[in-house]
Structures are given as structure tokens and as C-alpha cells.
Amino acid sequence: MNISRKTLEKFFKSRDYSPMVLKQIYKVFNAKTREKRRKLRSLVKELEREGVIFRDGRGRYRPLGGNLKIGTIEFTRSGVVAFVMTEDLEEVAVPVDMASTAMHKDRVVVEVVGRWRDLPKGRVVKIVERGMDKVVGVFEKRRIYGFVIPDDPKIGYDFYVPPEGIRDAKPGQKVIAKITKYPFSGRNPEAEIVRVLGDVEDPSTDLPSVIVKHDLPWPGEFPERVMVEANAIPLNIPKKEHKRRKDFRDQVIVTIDGEDAKDFDDAITVRKLENGNYLLGVHIADVSYYVKEGSALDEEAFKRGTSVYLIDTVIPMLPFRLSNGVCSLVEGQDRLVMSVEMEIDKKGRTVDFWTGEGIIRSKKRLTYTQVNRLYDGDKSVVKEIGEDVADMLMVARELMYILREARRKRGAIIDIRSDEVKVILDEDGTVKDIIPRSRGEAEVVIEEFMIRANETVAEIFDNAGLPFVYRVHEQPDPDVIMQLKNYLAALGIEAKFGKNIHPGMLQKLLEEVGDHPLRGSVERLLVRSMKRAMYSALNIGHFGLASYAYTHFTSPIRRYPDLVVHRLLKMYLKQGGLFTEKQIDELSEKLPKIAHHCSKRERIADEAEWDLVDMKKVEYISKHIGEVFNVVVTNVTKFGLFVEIPEKSIAGLVHVSTMDDYYYYDEKVNALIGKKKGKVYRLGDQLRAKVVAADKVRMTIDFVIIEEKEGKKKESAVKYLSEEGGSIE
Numbered sequence: 001m002n003i004s005r006k007t008l009e010k011f012f013k014s015r016d017y018s019p020m021v022l023k024q025i026y027k028v029f030n031a032k033t034r035e036k037r038r039k040l041r042s043l044v045k046e047l048e049r050e051g052v053i054f055r056d057g058r059g060r061y062r063p064l065g066g067n068l069k070i071g072t073i074e075f076t077r078s079g080v081v082a083f084v085m086t087e088d089l090e091e092v093a094v095p096v097d098m099a100s101t102a103m104h105k106d107r108v109v110v111e112v113v114g115r116w117r118d119l120p121k122g123r124v125v126k127i128v129e130r131g132m133d134k135v136v137g138v139f140e141k142r143r144i145y146g147f148v149i150p151d152d153p154k155i156g157y158d159f160y161v162p163p164e165g166i167r168d169a170k171p172g173q174k175v176i177a178k179i180t181k182y183p184f185s186g187r188n189p190e191a192e193i194v195r196v197l198g199d200v201e202d203p204s205t206d207l208p209s210v211i212v213k214h215d216l217p218w219p220g221e222f223p224e225r226v227m228v229e230a231n232a233i234p235l236n237i238p239k240k241e242h243k244r245r246k247d248f249r250d251q252v253i254v255t256i257d258g259e260d261a262k263d264f265d266d267a268i269t270v271r272k273l274e275n276g277n278y279l280l281g282v283h284i285a286d287v288s289y290y291v292k293e294g295s296a297l298d299e300e301a302f303k304r305g306t307s308v309y310l311i312d313t314v315i316p317m318l319p320f321r322l323s324n325g326v327c328s329l330v331e332g333q334d335r336l337v338m339s340v341e342m343e344i345d346k347k348g349r350t351v352d353f354w355t356g357e358g359i360i361r362s363k364k365r366l367t368y369t370q371v372n373r374l375y376d377g378d379k380s381v382v383k384e385i386g387e388d389v390a391d392m393l394m395v396a397r398e399l400m401y402i403l404r405e406a407r408r409k410r411g412a413i414i415d416i417r418s419d420e421v422k423v424i425l426d427e428d429g430t431v432k433d434i435i436p437r438s439r440g441e442a443e444v445v446i447e448e449f450m451i452r453a454n455e456t457v458a459e460i461f462d463n464a465g466l467p468f469v470y471r472v473h474e475q476p477d478p479d480v481i482m483q484l485k486n487y488l489a490a491l492g493i494e495a496k497f498g499k500n501i502h503p504g505m506l507q508k509l510l511e512e513v514g515d516h517p518l519r520g521s522v523e524r525l526l527v528r529s530m531k532r533a534m535y536s537a538l539n540i541g542h543f544g545l546a547s548y549a550y551t552h553f554t555s556p557i558r559r560y561p562d563l564v565v566h567r568l569l570k571m572y573l574k575q576g577g578l579f580t581e582k583q584i585d586e587l588s589e590k591l592p593k594i595a596h597h598c599s600k601r602e603r604i605a606d607e608a609e610w611d612l613v614d615m616k617k618v619e620y621i622s623k624h625i626g627e628v629f630n631v632v633v634t635n636v637t638k639f640g641l642f643v644e645i646p647e648k649s650i651a652g653l654v655h656v657s658t659m660d661d662y663y664y665y666d667e668k669v670n671a672l673i674g675k676k677k678g679k680v681y682r683l684g685d686q687l688r689a690k691v692v693a694a695d696k697v698r699m700t701i702d703f704v705i706i707e708e709k710e711g712k713k714k715e716s717a718v719k720y721l722s723e724e725g726g727s728i729e
Contacts, residue, residue, distance in 0.1 A: 019060035098123035105131025136212035165192030282453040286336040287556040305601025307558035348406025371442035411504025412546040462549035467587035535595035622694035638665035652701030
């Protein structure tokens with residue numbers, strides 16, 4: 001019998017197949033020679049890696065499908081349940097007692113055995129591949145042996161370290177340990193310490209801790225074969241590219257980014273037409289010209305999925321020669337781009353557009369600060385940037401307001417103010433300050449122009465019905481909206497939501513809140529009530545933007561989906577808007593996997609960024625123990641109040657045991673109520689609270705209430721409950 005992958009896959013999936021060990025499979029295929037056995041074994045391993053089959057506990061190969069599925073298991077912080085995202089993008093819930101010895105990030109086979117809420121419930125029947133080989137955590141000594149307590153609460157084990165594996169680690173130090181034995185039959189996993197990072201409180205341990213925890217590459221490090229390809233890329237643009245591309249080099253084109261930006265992947269230009277419309281040009285670095293599909297550069301970029309921004313450190317998706325060099329739209333240099341020119345009328349409608357390959361020469365590298373100074377009336381900026389650039393920027397602001405108003409009218413959520421903070425570090429990585437990230441008109445100009453370019457490209461493919469990678473955002477679950485409504489009611493805000501939730505309803509709510517002191521709390525609630533945006537080959541629209549078709553096209557230097565979108569757009573333009581049947585079949589199979597992988601990598605990058613910022617928040621506040629801050633109550637629980645310092649976005653807990661009365665939690669009105677004094681604490685209350693503890697290991701901050709903020713009305717429990725319809729019991 002001829003041995004091929006197709007034949008073997010058909011054999012495993014046939015109705016007559018019963019699980020066999022490898023020797024039996026050799027016999028079926030008459031693999032008597034060493035060469036035939038080697039080839040057959042290689043094909044079996046390939047099918048196993050791809051999740052077509054798996055090897056059970058008795059060494060027999062079984063086909064996946066039906067109630068047997070393969071995927072990556074991810075545990076929750078609570079330790080109650082884990083979730084497996086399968087190869088066909090189905091989610092299976094796995095209660096911890098049915099997870100066998102699987103660990104966070106392992107690739108596992110699950111057998112679906114029932115239902116868990118709205119999801120299939122499964123049990124782990126096979127660990128196909130371990131997801132972690134290292135762990136970062138705090139070392140604890142016990143007599144002559146020790147344990148590593150992982151930083152990541154999703155890892156439900158402490159790691160036993162035998163005496164010979166301790167090296168020179170001391171109790172209380174942050175360490176990186178190599179896993180030597182995985183959990184088995186109730187026994188803890190084992191590890192040996194390979195690197196001592198330093199004391200837990202040492203700021204220099206934070207970055208490597210986050211990198212190891214999230215299994216990220218080290219900054220600036222790429223595989224050798226990737227660097228060989230990168231270094232072979234010529235810095236000069238071939239003359240043939242000048243001839244075949246649209247030349248924009250005589251236009252006033254600029255980049256606008258933050259002061260610290262190093263990679264510039266988007267540039268803009270705007271001018272008014274004689275008919276009163278605006279011509280908006282958005283030019284994006286043509287990374288796909290340099291990073292060819294299937295190359296080592298491409299494979300590494302796909303693996304990473306995105307660049308990761310860790311305060312003052314970048315882990316780039318592409319080597320610096322590309323990201324900061326030949327692809328970056330630096331001032332005064334000729335650069336290859338994918339361009340979208342859009343004619344937009346005074347109502348914000350795109351009445352015509354052109355898209356294709358271009359070549360630009362950025363006239364100015366501008367910063368948001370510079371442009372905001374111009375918009376604030378600082379005339380000295382004109383001398384810095386030139387009159388022609390300044391005039392173009394004023395037209396850009398006009399168009400920004402037109403586009404923004406058009407989005408408001410269609411119901412997009414546009415008024416959520418960022419609660420992001422900027423962490424300012426000194427030379428040794430110690431936190432100097434934490435300040436709110438400012439957002440002026442310049443930032444909004446770029447946001448609106450990029451949104452319109454992304455929509456324009458997405459609509460091309462949606463209208464053509466061709467395979468594509470969309471950026472989608474699902475509608476919120478009705479149950480979550482009901483929780484939001486109840487939460488807002490507890491704040492004293494009446495919200496009316498219809499059966500069909502539209503983003504315009506949420507935008508209207510924000511407008512009604514205005515500059516209310518509780519606006520920050522309301523915005524956080526809105527964000528939490530909405531699902532996470534993700535990449536998908538299926539277009540379901542973008543709820544938050546109220547876009548029927550949206551994608552990510554504008555950042556291919558730092559996001560892999562944008563690079564894929566550029567390739568698809570080039571294919572579309574080259575083939576006159578037509579894909580062959582073979583191309584459609586191949587893309588229909590490939591793009592969902594790319595979208596799923598990139599969504600996952602984006603989530604990992606976000607979690608790494610949040611983790612490092614949270615570490616720095618604890619570090620910052622630990623220097624202010626004993627100080628009193630104005631805080632707002634962001635959540636009420638039976639064990640206390642979660643409060644936040646608004647201008648720092650630093651959150652912590654006021655434990656009920658530290659409060660001045662016996663307080664009980666009334667779930668109906670979502671409040672803590674004093675039994676003796678009748679004091680009531682609820683969402684949105686503004687208080688004065690003192691920082692009493694900050695623990696960098698547990699990542700917790702503790703406050704105690706000093707007083708209600710001046711002007712806060714003291715309410716009696718009886719009056720409050722009678723108004724809210726609650727009960728004193």
C-alpha cells in the first residue's frame with residue numbers, strides 16, 4: 001500500500017479503523033523496510049502534532065473528532081475551572097478536578113462529557129505537549145529543600161526544589177526555575193533554579209519576571225536564521241519600485257506619534273478639494289514587500305503575533321533593521337507604502353477612494369505634544385514645523401471633527417476617556433511617578449483617520465465576499481447589561497436599555513453623565529460590560545465602533561494581522577478583485593487559524609503589559625505608606641470596599657475588619673451598612689483613605705478609611721434603604 005499523508009489520514013478516519021499501536025499500523029501498510037517505517041512514523045507524528053490523531057495511555061493512536069477534541073488549556077485565577085480552546089475554535093470548560101495533571105498552557109486532549117453552564121464540559125484524557133518549561137516566582141526554603149511559589153496564580157502548583165537544585169538562591173528572592181518533573185499522581189512538580197533575579201522588592205526583577213511568566217522572547221533577541229534574512233534586506237529601494245508605484249513624494253505627508261516612538265508605520269496628509277470635499281491620504285509601511293510569506297521572518301512574526309510594549313522596553317515583532325529602519329516612515333527618507341486615498345464629503349461620507357502601492361517621503365516627524373501645542377494656539381510651533389505642514393494640520397483637525405460627528409450620529413461609542421497611566425521610571429527602573437496619559441486633539445486626529453482607513457479596506461472585502469481577517473467586537477450579553485443597569489442604579493443613575501442593545505445607547509449614557517464625579521466609574525463599568533475585540537475570518541461587525549466591517553490595516557510593523565491584510569489587499573488588486581477557487585479554499589482554511597492565534601497573542605501581550613504596570617503601581621504606593629489620598633469606591637463586597645486613587649488608577653481594598661462599625665453587605669442595594677452607626681457605603685462614594693500596606697508578592701494594596709471626603713452627606717441606613725427599597729435585615 002502506498003504511504004502518503006492523505007492515505008494515512010483517510011485510514012485513521014475510516015469507520016472500520018479501531019485504535020492501533022504503531023507496530024500494528026506498520027503491518028497494515030506493509031512497512032517492512034527501515035525506510036518505509038521511518039516515513040510512516042514521521043507521517044504519524046505529523047498528524048499527531050496537527051491534532052488529527054492522538055496517542056492514548058496504552059500507546060494506541062485514536063482519531064480526534066466527535067467527543068474527543070484537542071486544544072490549549074488555560075486555568076483561571078480562581079482555580080475552580082479551566083478552559084480549552086480547541087483546534088476548531090470551540091471552547092470547552094474543564095472543572096479543575098477533571099483536569100488530571102494538566103498545567104496552564106498545556107496542549108491537551110479533552111473528552112466532552114456534559115455541559116457546564118452554556119459550554120460543553122470536558123475532562124482531560126491526554127496531555128499532548130507541555131506548555132511551560134520554566135516558571136518564575138518567589139523561592140521559599142524548608143530545611144534543606146525549597147519551593148518556588150509561582151507569580152502566576154493560574155499555575156495551581158508550588159514547585160518542589162531539591163537541595164541540589166537550589167543553587168545560591170535565598171529565601172524571599174525572585175527566581176527563574178527550569179521545570180524538571182511535571183505533576184504526577186498527586187505529587188508536586190519539581191524544578192531547579194537557573195537564575196536568581198534578586199529580591200522581590202528590587203525593581204530590576206519586574207521586567208524579567210513578566211517576560212518569563214508570559215513566555216515572551218527577550219528584548220532584541222531573534223533566532224539566527226531570522227537575523228540572517230533581516231540583515232540581507234537592502235536599505236535602498238530598487239528603481240523598478242519607483243516606476244511601478246504611485247509617487248506621493250511631492251505631497252505634505254507627516255507622521256504623528258508619541259515622543260518615545262521609534263517605529264513609524266502610518267503617515268497622513270489632507271487637503272481640501274475644489275468641490276469642498278476633503279482628500280485624506282493614509283500611507284502605511286509596506287512591510288509585506290520585505291517580509292515574504294513562508295520566510296523565517298514571516299514565521300517568527302506570526303509566532304510573536306504582535307510587538308509587546310512593557311513601559312520603556314519593546315519586544316518587537318520584527319527585528320530593528322525593519323521595524324526601526326527600512327520599514328519605518330522616517331522623516332526625509334523614501335519609503336514603500338500601501339496607501340488609501342479617500343474623498344470625504346462635509347457629512348463625513350466616503351464618496352470615492354483609491355488604494356494601492358505607493359512611495360512617500362515623510363516631510364516631518366511630529367509628536368502629539370507638538371501638534372496639540374499648535375491646536376492650542378502656540379504660534380511658535382509654526383516656525384518649528386513650517387507653514388505648509390501647519391496649514392495641512394489645521395485642515396486635518398477640521399476633517400477629524402467631521403468624521404467624529406459622523407461616527408457619533410451612527411451610534412459609535414466615542415466618549416470613553418482613557419484611564420491609562422504613564423509610568424515614569426528613573427535610570428535604574430525605579431518608579432518616579434505615575435501620571436494620567438493625556439489625550440488631545442492630535443491623538444484623536446490619528447485615531448479617526450486610522451479608523452476610516454481600516455473601514456475602507458474592510459468594506460472592499462466584505463462587499464466582494466472574499467476571505468479576509470476582520471477586527472470584530474460582539475454585542476454585550478443581555479445578562480451583563482442587566483448587571484450594568486443594576487450597578488448604575490446603585491450609583492443613582494437610571495439607565496434605559498432596550499431588548500436590542502445598540503452602542504448609541506451606551507454613548508448617550510456617557511453624554512448624560514457628562515463631567516459627573518462618578519464618570520470614571522461608569523466608563524469602567526461600560527468597558528467591563530462589553531466583550532473583548534478580536535480577530536476573526538467571519539465578519540460580525542464591530543459593536544463599539546458601530547462599524548459593519550472593520551479590520552486592522554494600519555500597523556503592520558507591530559501587528560501580524562495587518563501584515564496579512566496587506567497581502568490580501570495586494571492579491572485583490574493584482575487579480576482585479578477575483579480570487580481563484582483554490583485560493584478561496586486555502587484562505588478559508590488558513591485565515592481562521594491566523595485570526596485565532598493573533599487574538600491569543602494580543603491577549604498575552606496585553607496581560608504582560610498590565611502585569612508590569614500593576615507591579616510598578618504597587619512599588620510606587622509602597623513608598624507612600626501612611627499617606628492619605630482621595631479615593632473613590634469602585635466595588636462593594638461583603639468583605640470590604642475596593643477603592644481607587646483616580647489620578648493614578650491605583651486600586652486597593654478597605655477590609656471590612658478595619659472599618660468603624662459592624663458592617664453587613666446588602667446584596668439588593670449593593671452597599672455596606674453599619675449596624676450601630678447606620679453609616680452606608682456604596683459605589684461611587686468619595687473618601688479619604690490612608691495606605692497601610694502594599695505587598696508586591698501578592699500584588700495587593702490595603703487602605704483604611706480616614707474620613708468621608710468633605711461634602712459627602714452622611715446617610716442613615718433606614719433612610720437609604722427606604723429610598724432604595726432594601727431591608728434592614
